[in-house]
């Protein structure tokens with residue numbers, strides 16, 4: 163079983179004595195805070211983020227649950243905002259993994275001491291968080307900064323999550339039983355869970371305030387990449403001038419290309435998670451290769467109650 167103690171905050175679990183605790187996939191301690199489950203080391207940084215972060219009007223905060231296309235979204239926004247005129251000599255994605263360029267706030271910025279100085283970051287600041295909407299800082303909610311959320315079909319998210327955590331927690335071993343992972347997912351007891359509440363919060367907020375929160379779906383990005391990326395660039399205030407620019411960004415951010423870049427084949431950015439683990443198949447409907455009809459039915463029922471009732475079909 164892998165050791166996650168390289169997380170710089172994993173030793174401060176004793177600070178969380180009053181939080182409900184659980185163990186994900188029999189190998190990972192998680193604690194509950196504000197109705198959601200987190201690795202213990204993420205909670206203090208999340209609290210600091212909530213109380214200290216001062217958003218600026220032109221910040222862009224990307225948000226997502228895990229395994230829903232975060233890496234793709236970070237890459238696309240990086241190209242749109244930081245490489246507006248794509249040219250081969252200035253390709254940040256070749257220089258480093260997208261998670262290096264667009265840090266996940268609670269697992270990097272506020273988990274380091276001293277904290278990375280966000281105020282020196284070049285404008286517009288491009289940041290990311292997996293945190294649920296409810297714990298985002300007030301300044302993110304109340305300034306003109308933009309939020310982009312990416313959602314994904316729950317069954318594909320679950321399978322992606324299962325592969326990811328098997329690689330980290332049980333490397334070179336038999337996978338953790340899928341049935342028990344489905345149970346964790348449905349009961350919401352997993353990193354950044356409950357998944358359904360996470361998606362729903364952002365969905366409802368985006369409906370209330372579509373100028374502020376753009377709600378993207380992984381499957382739509384796959385189905386109509388040009389249309390969705392055009393929409394994303396317009397939302398970010400950086401519309402494309404030509405079709406060629408869109409094609410170039412899509413090519414730069416394609417799974418096949420990123421997966422094969424040297425920076426992503428080696429090394430790790432966050433804790434000791436290899437960069438290569440962020441790139442797997444990227445196939446819509448991959449869940450069909452793994453879930454039994456019973457598992458499918460249980461997840462569909464949950465989607466129907468939690469999401470479809472609110473007009474969200476994933």
Ligand code: A3P
Pocket residue numbers: 226227228229230231232233234237318321322323325415416417418420440441442443444445448
């Ligand atoms: P699969 O495990 O289904 O292949 P996250 O970035 O939130 O961790 O999500 C990871 C999922 O997004 C993985 O899905 C991964 O393969 C897929 N992914 C990563 N980069 C991608 C890209 N550039 N285009 C499409 N999918 C990508």
